[in-house]
Amino acid sequence: MTGIFYLTGACMIDPTAIEHYRPEEIELKWQARWAADHLYEPQRDPHKEKFYALTMLPYTSGDLHIGHWYAISPSDARARFKRMTGYNVFFPIGFDAFGLPAENAAIRHRTNPREWTYRNVERMREQLKTMGCSFDWRSEIITADPEYYRWTQWWFEQFYKNDLAYQKFAPVDFCPSCNTTLAREQVKGDDRLCDRCGTPVIRKDLNQWFFRSSKYSEQLLNFEGIDWPETVKNLQTKWIGxxxxxxxxxxxxxxxxxxxxxxxxxxxxxxxxxxxxxxxxxxxxxxxxxxxxxxxxxxxxxxxxxxxxxxxxxxxxxxxxxxxxxxxxxxxxxxxxxxxxxxxxxxxxxxxxxxxxxxxxxxxxxxxxxxxxxxxxxxxxxxxxxxxxxxxxxxxxxxxxxxxxxxxxxxxxxxxxxxxxxxxxxxxxxxxxxRFHDWLISRQRFWGAPIPIVYCNHCGTVLVPEEQLPVELPDEYIWSDKGVNPLISHPTWKHTTCPTCGGPATRETDTMDTFMCSSWYHMRYLSPHYDGYPFDPAQYDYWMPVDTYTGGSEHATMHLIYTRFFHKAARDCGITRGDEPMLQLRNQGMVLGEDGEKMSKSRGNVVNPDDLVARYGADTVRAYLFFFSSWESGGPWSSSGIEGNTRWLRRVWSILLEPAKGGAEAGLLRALRRKAHQTLRVITYDYEHFEFNTIISSLMELLNEMGRAKNAGAYGTPEWNEVAELYLLMLAPVCPHISEELWERLGKPYSIHTQPWPQVNEDAAKDEEITLIVQVNGRLRDRIMVAPGIANDEMRAKALASEAVLKELDGREPKKIIIVPGRLVNIVV
RNA sequence: GCCGGAGUGGCGGAACAGGCAGACGCGCACGACUCAAAAUCGUGUACCGAAAGGUAUGUGGGUUCGAUUCCCACCUUCGGCACCA
Missing domain, CATH: 3.90.740.10 (Valyl/Leucyl/Isoleucyl-tRNA synthetase, editing domain)
Incomplete structure (x- = not known):
């Protein structure tokens, strides 16, 4: 846990020095405290405006990689900001746990996919906790839990009853390596490769289950009332064709x-x-x-x-x-x-x-x-x-x-x-x-939610009655040489009795596409253990729809189209309300390796977040991810770049904590306070608009200013104290641990994360003088400091009196003078 | 081929409404501290030029008093789609 820095820190024994910044101590301490105090577990409160912040649930691949951090920590920062601005914020997390990788890994290791998956969940949950996110862990769901997929099956039944699900013998895309059919969206490129494993798909005639998603083509083209990125809307529009x-x-x-x-x-x-x-x-x-x-x-x-x-x-x-x-x-x-x-x-x-x-x-x-x-x-x-x-x-x-x-x-x-x-x-x-087709949801695989259908020679195709749900997967995973679905190979599982006539019958052995599980998880989060319905209607009424949804744009034509379809179909079944499930969508970019290429094990350019947390602490890792690029574009990782962010947090620590001599003059203190309130103004805007990189740079700028002011004797003055408090409040959403620790050390009431977001003091933020830009023919010739609110005539006079301008004019008469009030004079000759 | 995004110092990037290009950070250089090193602190850092000054936001045009920002064409690059009638 202790990195080089801490060792060197420990070597510097100086009795007068303040205690050093030790993220590995304070981060664990505060994470435990917040959990114990249920700090991030909102209660439904009709008197308080709600904010449902959702980040795409991770697949249980086994390890949290830096891309998860990149997707999740800004979502967390935004949720924290919203909480401080007075919203009742719900920010849940869970695990997308069914799917082929689990089954393939299970086949490789000769284990049950359940074991592999739940072991990964344990590990990922602990990793997630190191990020210091404000998750409401009460709401955690795992889509492979019978308690969850019972309702996934329930949804299938509602769609079936409303003629939105049907079975058809049809040529479908089949991956011979994964041994299963794929939805059209899961077949990629000209070569028609399987989205998961890259094997060329073949056509196969099979009896398959579909949802009538194409019926919703026209509605899905309508993005009115939702704030989604143009690129995603464009991709979906093209996809619907x-x-x-x-x-x-x-x-x-x-x-x-x-x-x-x-x-x-x-x-x-x-x-x-x-x-x-x-x-x-x-x-x-x-x-x-x-x-x-x-x-x-x-x-x-x-x-x-x-x-x-x-x-x-x-x-x-x-x-x-x-x-x-x-x-x-x-x-x-x-x-x-x-x-x-x-x-x-x-x-x-x-x-x-x-x-x-x-x-x-x-x-x-x-x-x-x-x-x-x-x-x-x-x-x-x-x-x-x-x-x-x-x-x-x-x-x-x-x-x-x-x-x-x-x-x-x-x-x-x-x-x-x-x-x-x-x-x-x-x-x-x-x-x-x-071009948009009906959604093929049948998968000939074990590790998914079984389709709750029974085939009876007498009664035909019969739904499993709701009270008999879930149709649970068997405990044993039966190996088969031919890659046949273990549900078929299982000696007893598929044999059952007909729910209608009681005669012998067989179960449907196909399971559902995992996009089915992720189409409605945002509703289950609201009441993950509710027994009578997929969600508690009271919770639904309060929290839905999702206010901000964040995640990768690679889901544009899959998950993000399915979940919209699902919501509209559920609405038509009388279960959900409103036209859209997610009002605002924002996509993060991708963190690339230091070589500028996509991270991959074969390239050896993978960055492991656990190592980084051990070395720098979560706050630094978060800060660097916010800082290195705009969130929506992403970019290459830099192991020297992150050094800048750890330096910054160490300076925050020492500048705020180490006492210094006083005696600053009033003008300097006013300037410091002005800078702080101006920073607050831009940072408030940036949090709202997902501009995290400039949040960090603005905070760095303000800290530089504070450092200079401290050297000039500002420490300990009322202005200093105000600025220090503002600083921590502005820092809290991005670096939750260090801000909480310093907040406490400055004697402020726990917790910083439940403090109201500060208001800009417009008087304090007002400039005492402004820079007047003077141009001749559009080229910068002079800068003149003037009072704000200067009249146009005076601007003109000052510009024309400028030595640099006179020299440039060299006796020529101005043809025209452009004045941008309070900013710029351009003299045209 | 079609659709969409992006091209800014040595590097990552900023400029949110057409008005100081290069904020902030990395790196680098010099200085302070140190026996020394690391860490830390300070100063400088687009390019050309001795300077005055000039040149610079992928390339070429255009609009404008003024363009990284708007328009046209092209190049590069990333993502999506791909015989969709």
Whole structure:
């Protein structure tokens, strides 16, 4: 525990010197005292305004890393600030404990994932306590506790009863290494890799559980009333992927309707062929005997292709003619129907109308297979287009041409007229499509909340009655060579009786995606042991919604979209209220290694917070994390940089505690007090706006000023005492231990953390003189000290009388004089 | 390719409404203390120049009395998406 500094400190035996700053002693002392006094355990109090501060709950990976500190300590500082400004603050913590890493680690070590997880929880809890955060530990939840996942299952049942959960046999993304399906959001990049392990995913047809999240696409695009970062809103908007256009029904020659979605209804007359996804249900019927062999071969190849790693996006188009034809409902033309893998079954209707003249993909396809290209849009101001000369599609909007009755429609009206025409003639209507899909929640893994469903030969799919929840995981983890879910391998677990008819039945062996657990934990925190409902309604009414939510932006399209969906779905089930669960969101950046790269064990650039706490104390580690960069951008760690922060806290200690001679003059004391109140003004703003780096630098600046004032005899004066008190109050949210210790040593009442936030004394903060900036042609030529509130005329006179200005003007007449009242004069010649 | 963020001294960064660029810290240099070292304290530190002064916020343009800040184009970099009809 004792670092080099403490040893050297102990060597310096000087009987007159004050006791040294020993964080390792004072930090443990105060942490114990705050816990004993329940300092951070708010009571519901209708007369006091509440503030729910939430930080994303950590996954139980085993060790708290510096990134956790970076995410959590500023959230804590803000919560502490809010508490001091008079709010009743709730700041809980818990553990996201289900999930694949636990299970993979368990397989590696031949243990039960439960053991691994709960051992990690123990360790992480102790590590968290060293940070000195103002957590309300009464509220701790562990998502793998039956007491918790009972309610995760309950939520599933509410969604099921309200037709928001359903089962479907569908092709899904499957990770062969993790042996489980993944939600679309958990498949990353062009290579379609598993988000957890990096293995390329494959497509698999499985019976799976989904939530109807896509039903909420439109609502999820609405961010009104919530203060979230633009980047997150942008990512979610892109992810939901709304496009507007038309649904158009073509008829095959056999008379089968074939619906397509298009964003360009204005190009309807330019359709020269159609393309279906190879998996489209109509392909079989359309295929003629002559084309049968080619079509089957292509479909097989497409199937295989999606099973192996996908090729580059810009690879050459492939496809096969089915032999079938459709009729263009607008032009009446007979057009061939092809299949190609650039058309995806998972978007729109899995079929497209191809307009090669005005869509680049269709253009490439048409050129490759010698299909006709028909120009039907003439962009304004460009020469008539000759299809034979085209090298790429013309995607710009323009006037409709070669479009029968709609030819000549001007660019602005094409969409409306084309849709109206389709509606009139009964073959189409306006339509909206979203990229956002239903949320696949089934996981073929052991370590998750079991889906509370029972299959009965007699009654079919049956919900486990609420009073029988939770459906608990078995104690034994059954190993299986083939990577089969241990719930299937377990000899007895899945066998049960039907809750409805009492006959033999089997349990669903899939467990739920862990994002399900983290979609509602903010509600369970409010009453973690409440027995009759997922939350105590009285607590919910008081504390919800979350006022500030902090965490990493990597969750933008996963957790942060799921939890919004969850809240809206729960609202529609009549359980929650309001449209959004989290009013304000702030994302921290990432702490990089000293080499500027992402920290990783293989790079050997990982910074261990435990070592830092042992060496410098938590307050210094916190201070450095606040200080080294703006919180939202993050940046590289620096082991020499943190030295500056430990020096700073040692100076705070000695400047406030070591007595010094008095005798300062009044002007100096006024200046000191002014600086303190000005600092208070900017720091109050910075706490509110998450600008922690400038909080620390402002405090350093003020300390420098205090050091100079102390040398000039300010110590012990009333002004000094006022400034010292202000200093500790401003320091308290960022460095809670040293501020509490010094507060006590200065004889102030316990605890500093329950003191009201100080008010700026505007009189004291007022400048006695200001610097007037004098420019000639926009270049700085002079600075003149003047009284605040100086009149414009006087500013002009002073500027024109400046020696530097006279020299620069050299007799030239000013053409114009710009005056920014009380700040600047710019003389233009 | 598309969408979004970021480019400022040797380094991390500040400048919150278009008005003193480089706060604060690291590092470095010099000085004090010390037999000495560490720690601590003090002073200095964008670049060019002996100085007067000049040049500087990724690059090139523009708007303005005045631009790190606003506009246009480009370059680099980080994140997201990626045949989405």
């Amino acid at each position: 709304k496009s507007s256009g038309a649904a158009v029904t073509f008829l095959t020659e056999d008379g089968d309707p074939l619906e397509v979605f298009t964003t360009r209804p204005d190009t309807l007359w330019g359709v020269t062929f159609m393309v279906l996804s190879p998996e489209h249900p109509l392909v079989d019927k359309l295929t003629t005997p002559e084309q049968r062999q080619a079509v089957n071969a292509y479909r097989e190849q497409a199937q295989r292709q999606s099973d192996i790693q996908r090729e580059a996006v810009d690879r050459e188009k492939t496809g096969v003619f089915t032999g079938g034809y459709a009729i263009n409902p607008a032009s009446g033309e007979r057009i061939p129907i092809w299949i190609a893998d650039y058309v995806l079954m998972s978007y729109g209707t899995g079929a497209i109308m191809a307009v090669p003249a005005h869509d680049q993909r269709d253009f490439e396809f048409a050129r490759k297979f010698n299909l006709p290209i028909k120009v039907v849009i003439q962009p304004v101001g460009s020469d008539p287009i000759d299809p034979a000369e085209m090298t790429e599609a013309v995607e710009a909007h323009g006037e409709m041409v070669n479009s029968g009755p709609l030819s000549g429609t001007p660019a602005e009206e094409t969409f409306a007229r084309a849709i109206a025409y389709a509606e009139e003639h009964g073959f189409g209507h306006e339509s909206v499509n979203y």
